[in-house]
Amino acid sequence: MSAKPAPSTFACREPAWVKTLLIGAAIAFLSLFLLLPLATVFTEALRKGLGAYFASFRDPDARSAITLTLLAAGIAVPANVVFGLAASWAIGKFDFKGKSLLISLIDIPFAVSPVISGLIYVLLFGLQGWFGAWLIRHNLQVIFAVPGIVLATIFVTFPFVAREIIPLMQEQESSEEQAAISLGASGWQTFRRVTLPNVQWALLYGVILCNARAMGEFGAVSVVSGHIRGKTNTMPLHVEILYNEYNFVAAFAVASLLALLALGTLGIQTILAWKIRQTESSEGIV
Amino acid sequence: MSIEVRNIYKTFGNFHALRGVSLKVNDGELLALLGPSGSGKTTLLRIIAGLDEPDPGSGGEVLFHGESVGGSRVGQRRVGFVFQHYALFRNMSVAENIAFGLKVRPRKVRPSKEQIRQKVQELLRLIQLETLEHRYPSQLSGGQRQRVALARALAIEPRVLLLDEPFGALDAKVRQGLRRWLRRLHDEIHVTSVLVTHDQEEALEVADRVVVMNDGRIEQIGTPDEVFHQPASEFVMEFLGNVNLFHGRVEAGQPVFEAVNGKGVPGKPARLLVRPFDLEIHAGGEAPGAVRARVKRIQSAGAQVKVELENGLRETLQVEMPHARYRELGLQVEQEVFCSPREARVFTEPGDS
Numbered sequence: 238m239s240a241k242p243a244p245s246t247f248a249c250r251e252p253a254w255v256k257t258l259l260i261g262a263a264i265a266f267l268s269l270f271l272l273l274p275l276a277t278v279f280t281e282a283l284r285k286g287l288g289a290y291f292a293s294f295r296d297p298d299a300r301s302a303i304t305l306t307l308l309a310a311g312i313a314v315p316a317n318v319v320f321g322l323a324a325s326w327a328i329g330k331f332d333f334k335g336k337s338l339l340i341s342l343i344d345i346p347f348a349v350s351p352v353i354s355g356l357i358y359v360l361l362f363g364l365q366g367w368f369g370a371w372l373i374r375h376n377l378q379v380i381f382a383v384p385g386i387v388l389a390t391i392f393v394t395f396p397f398v399a400r401e402i403i404p405l406m407q408e409q410e411s412s413e414e415q416a417a418i419s420l421g422a423s424g425w426q427t428f429r430r431v432t433l434p435n436v437q438w439a440l441l442y443g444v445i446l447c448n449a450r451a452m453g454e455f456g457a458v459s460v461v462s463g464h465i466r467g468k469t470n471t472m473p474l475h476v477e478i479l480y481n482e483y484n485f486v487a488a489f490a491v492a493s494l495l496a497l498l499a500l501g502t503l504g505i506q507t508i509l510a511w512k513i514r515q516t517e518s519s520e521g522i523v
Numbered sequence: 524m525s526i527e528v529r530n531i532y533k534t535f536g537n538f539h540a541l542r543g544v545s546l547k548v549n550d551g552e553l554l555a556l557l558g559p560s561g562s563g564k565t566t567l568l569r570i571i572a573g574l575d576e577p578d579p580g581s582g583g584e585v586l587f588h589g590e591s592v593g594g595s596r597v598g599q600r601r602v603g604f605v606f607q608h609y610a611l612f613r614n615m616s617v618a619e620n621i622a623f624g625l626k627v628r629p630r631k632v633r634p635s636k637e638q639i640r641q642k643v644q645e646l647l648r649l650i651q652l653e654t655l656e657h658r659y660p661s662q663l664s665g666g667q668r669q670r671v672a673l674a675r676a677l678a679i680e681p682r683v684l685l686l687d688e689p690f691g692a693l694d695a696k697v698r699q700g701l702r703r704w705l706r707r708l709h710d711e712i713h714v715t716s717v718l719v720t721h722d723q724e725e726a727l728e729v730a731d732r733v734v735v736m737n738d739g740r741i742e743q744i745g746t747p748d749e750v751f752h753q754p755a756s757e758f759v760m761e762f763l764g765n766v767n768l769f770h771g772r773v774e775a776g777q778p779v780f781e782a783v784n785g786k787g788v789p790g791k792p793a794r795l796l797v798r799p800f801d802l803e804i805h806a807g808g809e810a811p812g813a814v815r816a817r818v819k820r821i822q823s824a825g826a827q828v829k830v831e832l833e834n835g836l837r838e839t840l841q842v843e844m845p846h847a848r849y850r851e852l853g854l855q856v857e858q859e860v861f862c863s864p865r866e867a868r869v870f871t872e873p874g875d876s
Contacts, residue, residue: 412610415574416672419597419604420624420679430627434614 278496282489293490301467302475302491305383309458309471310451313390317447318440321398326432329406330414340403346395354392355460358385381463386471389457394447401443402436409435442509449502453495524588524682524715525550526571531583533566533575533739540566541577542739548683551713553706555720555730559762562736564719565687571717572604572685573597587682603676603714607688609668611660617671618643618656624679646674649708666697673705677712684716690725698722702729723763727751735759757870760796767802767840769795769867778869780814793871797864799843800827804862806852813861816840818854830854832862 283290293299324343328336346354360366362379372379379385413435417427433440455473462469464478472491479488526548533541541563548554556564569575570585574597577583585592592600612620625639634642647653650670660668669689676684689705690698706729709716720726726733727747735742735750735758743755754760771780773791780795805813816832819839823829828849832840842862844852854860 412606412608413612416604416606416610416612416675417623417627419572419574419602420627420675421598421601422623422627423598426627430623431612431614 275496278489278492281485282493284489285486289486290490290493293487296487298467298470299475299487299491302470302472303494305386305470306452306472308383309387309390310448312387313394313451314444314448316391317394317398318444320395321402321443321447322433322440324399325402325406325436326428328403329409330411330432343396343399343403346393351389351393351454351456352460355389355457358389358392358457358461362388380461381465381469383469385461386458386469389461390451390454393454393457394451397447397450398440398443401439401446405436405439406432438509438513442506442513445502445505445509449498452498526683526715526717527584527586527589528567528571529584529586530581531567531570531585532578532581533563533570533583534578539739541570544736544739544741546734546741546744548715548717550715552731553709553716553718553729555718555726555733556736557720557723557726557733557762558736559721561738563739564721564736567736568685568687568717568719571683572602573600574604601679601682603673603679603681603684605669605672605676605684605686605689607691609660609672609692611668611672611675613660616657616659617652617663618647620660620671621646621674621678623675642678646678649677650674664697665693666701669693669701673708677714681714684714686716686718688719688721691720691722698725705729727763735762737762754868757794757796760868760870765799765841767797767799767864769797769864771795773869773871778867780864791871793869795864795867795869797867799829799841801864801866802840802842802862803865804830804832804842804844804852804854804860813863814840815859815861818856818858818860821849821854821856823849832860 282293294303324339327333328340359380362368362372362385364373364380366380377384379388413431414427417431418424422430452471453473454471455477458471459474459477462471462474464470464474466478470478472495476488476492476495479485479491527546529545531541531544533539544563544567556567558564566575570577570583573585573592573595577585587600597604612623615623621643622639625634625642628634643656644653647656650673652667652670652674655663655667660671663671673686673689686705690701693701702725718726718730727750730747732744733747733750734744737758743750743759745753745755750759751763754763760766769780771778771793773779773793778793778795814834816834818830819833820831821828822831823846827843828846830842830844830849832842834840840862
């Protein structure tokens with residue numbers, strides 16, 4: 238017995254030349270806009286050989302940029318995991334006034350240009366800003382320093398985790414939680430043993446996307462960073478500086494790290510998406 | 524463990540789910556809360572469980588074994604709650620699901636790993652799913668899931684077992700098997716149980732006593748026999764099976780049918796309800812006191828033959844009879860027949876009583 242094709246496939250079938258043309262156009266487009274730039278990054282980085290490539294990472298400024306990027310992402314991602322879980326738990330499992338407002342608020346970082354978000358922090362914490370005088374008095378620096386970069390990164394990457402979990406939590410409703418509570422579980426036990434495992438793959442998916450964006454963020458960080466070499470330069474900012482100085486090998490070498498990060502993210506993302514689909518389809522009809 | 528609820532009110536916004544409900548469930552009894560959707564039966568069950576609260580300040584009370592449990596939350600009441608859509612933990616195997624209620628106990632009162640394992644095995648035997656302990660809920664059929672949900676609820680050795688439409692999402696055949704199984708199980712373990720259902724057949728078959736609810740109030744409490752044969756209200760009679768409605772009057776304690784004697788008979792106006800199996804079709808044509816009607820439809824597939832008649836007032840009458848009687852009568856569609864009620868329940872019209 239061969240599987241029957243869905244009845245619509247025959248009616249929807251296009252002539253061969255149409256298929257070839259459309260698929261060809263798609264491949265050409267992808268190559269030109271995605272594969273070619275990616276290849277360029279690596280060829281340019283390796284133009285003067287592996288020695289020059291690795292030498293770029295020995296530069297203290299490059300190291301400091303990498304460290305700062307890891308630090309910013311290392312703070313922003315866990316913070317957004319906590320915020321994202323809290324927000325989606327509240328939105329997915331409870332009804333309250335202003336719920337749709339909260340959902341829109343979570344999306345603001347997507348809607349606002351990153352440069353504007355950076356500027357907001359300058360206006361708040363900069364020398365002339367609302368809290369500027371107070372910060373100076375207490376000898377604290379936010380803008381043109383690491384705290385500003387972390388704040389800007391958290392803001393820009395805020396929606397990633399929440400966005401992934403909210404739909405899942407909404408769909409799963411709260412019947413399993415009620416069952417857990419009725420069996421005597423505490424709130425924390427219910428969260429850890431029931432709620433969290435049910436969203437684990439979506440959470441990881443959100444974390445991966447959040448991390449990629451946190452490490453690659455340019456606009457907002459650029460505004461608050463001040464571009465102080467060896468101090469407040471993240472990897473994307475460092476790439477820009479090197480490029481402007483015509484230090485192409487070093488610029489593309491650092492860029493290649495970001496490209497590798499992107500490729501890795503893409504790979505994990507694909508696996509996770511498959512994993513999520515699998516758990517969803519195995520749940521089947523209830 | 525007996526359960527008593529006293530004077531429970533519950534409103535959701537401006538919807539009155541419960542309007543002063545009181546009832547008592549005896550120790551070891553299986554009680555069914557029966558009613559249409561929106562009658563408040565699930566709300567009442569959730570209030571007994573502690574998943575919902577009665578309206579604050581309404582003075583309602585829930586008592587287990589004579590003691591108020593108002594102050595304690597659902598986890599402290601030790602109730603086994605079985606949800607309509609099972610609510611099994613999808614990330615846990617069957618065995619883990621059943622063990623959950625024991626594993627989350629505080630360390631001091633938690634049984635040992637070995638004790639938990641034994642308890643799980645014992646419950647798996649009880650629900651006859653010994654071989655499926657490592658399966659996940661998604662790999663089980665609906666009936667198996669519901670049995671796991673029941674075992675999970677029983678694992679905590681609940682003082683009372685509360686079942687919210689436990690078989691509602693299953694197909695008819697599985698449902699029948701499961702409810703017979705549930706009844707046998709109850710006879711074995713004798714835990715006080717409350718079952719919510721909108722299926723009258725289920726309630727009548729499984730329960731020791733049935734509580735018929737309508738619009739947030741209790742219409743009648745009684746054994747299946749009582750509620751079926753002595754319905755306290757028109758609603759109960761209609762909800763527990765098909766009925767034919769006749770208008771008429773009560774004269775000297777006897778029902779008089781308008782359809783038979785014409786309008787304008789003296790006496791108190793009344794609604795006369797007749798079960799389809801209490802309507803008799805006469806073999807030999809016209810009979811005194813019988814209604815003239817025409818056969819519209821015959822459905823003979825089933826335990827009883829169902830015949831649909833239409834009387835002179837263009838009202839539909841439903842008649843049920845055994846196959847032997849049907850063959851004897853030799854009914855044909857469009858045939859003219861006479862039928863008369865053997866027995867009718869009389870409810871006087873509201874406002875006239």
